[in-house]
Amino acid sequence: MEQVAAIDFYINGLRKNQTSSISSDVSYGICAIQPASTVMKEREEMSIHTLRSLSDYWQDMTWEVAIDEIERFSQLIVLNPGPLAFYDDLIELLTEHLSIHEKQMALWWAHKMVIACCGRTHLYIDIGFEAREKMTILFNRYFPTLAKKNIDNKMRWKKFLYRQFCLAAQLPLCPTASCSECPSYQECYSGS
Incomplete structure (x- = not known):
């Protein structure tokens, strides 16, 4: 499974009991993110706001924690689906x-x-x-x-x-x- 599909799978699984599904734009955006030190602050804020608006799960997470978790769990899927x-x-x-x-x-x-x-x-x-x-x-x-x-x-x-x-x-x-x-x-x- 490719990285973007794994990110979709992970995020949508966390949101399973909620109404809408994540758009692939968000997954591509997360997949393309560089370490926080190289990313513009506005892009970080926009992306974490998008995640927070999609699910209560992300409400209390900082951008770095959310991206780290998404990356870690989606990599498990990519490596061994x-x-x-x-x-x-x-x-x-x-x-x-x-x-x-x-x-x-x-x-x-x-x-x-x-x-x-x-x-x-x-x-x-x-x-x-x-x-x-x-x-x-x-x-x-x-x-x-x-x-x-x-x-x-x-x-x-x-x-x-x-x-x-x-x-x-x-x-x-x-x-x-x-x-x-x-x-x-x-x-x-x-x-x-």
Whole structure:
């Protein structure tokens, strides 16, 4: 998948429950942006205003944070779009376990989590956390009933997410996103 299409996919996924979709002009504009030090201030302000007007998700982000996140997650898609074959199924699984108190935030995290499954290492790293414990906190806060199924927090979160998907779909063979490329593959999959 090319960069502009990946940006569209990422931004529209975050906006899925809202009315309009992002125009390709915005995606091309984001794709063409240089580091903030080389970009005119008016262009920055116009682009972040456009993002903010498109979605509540971007309201509290600075331009730099928004562009960094869009770039990071769209690159995961560009480098490994294969796991997106299960995108709708994984989103459905996560939405079945949403926290009722923070539904919109949980939906945004569900999308980011499924996109992060395109990454080639641990889910917590690909989503942008420094430690696995933050994934545990995320699951407990936004997907509490699903988190309880990871008894004693023993299974790695990417493997756990795909295992739950396979159980729900009654699949005899379970896909593993990009787990086979991870340096910890043997640690996670030996004896499972």
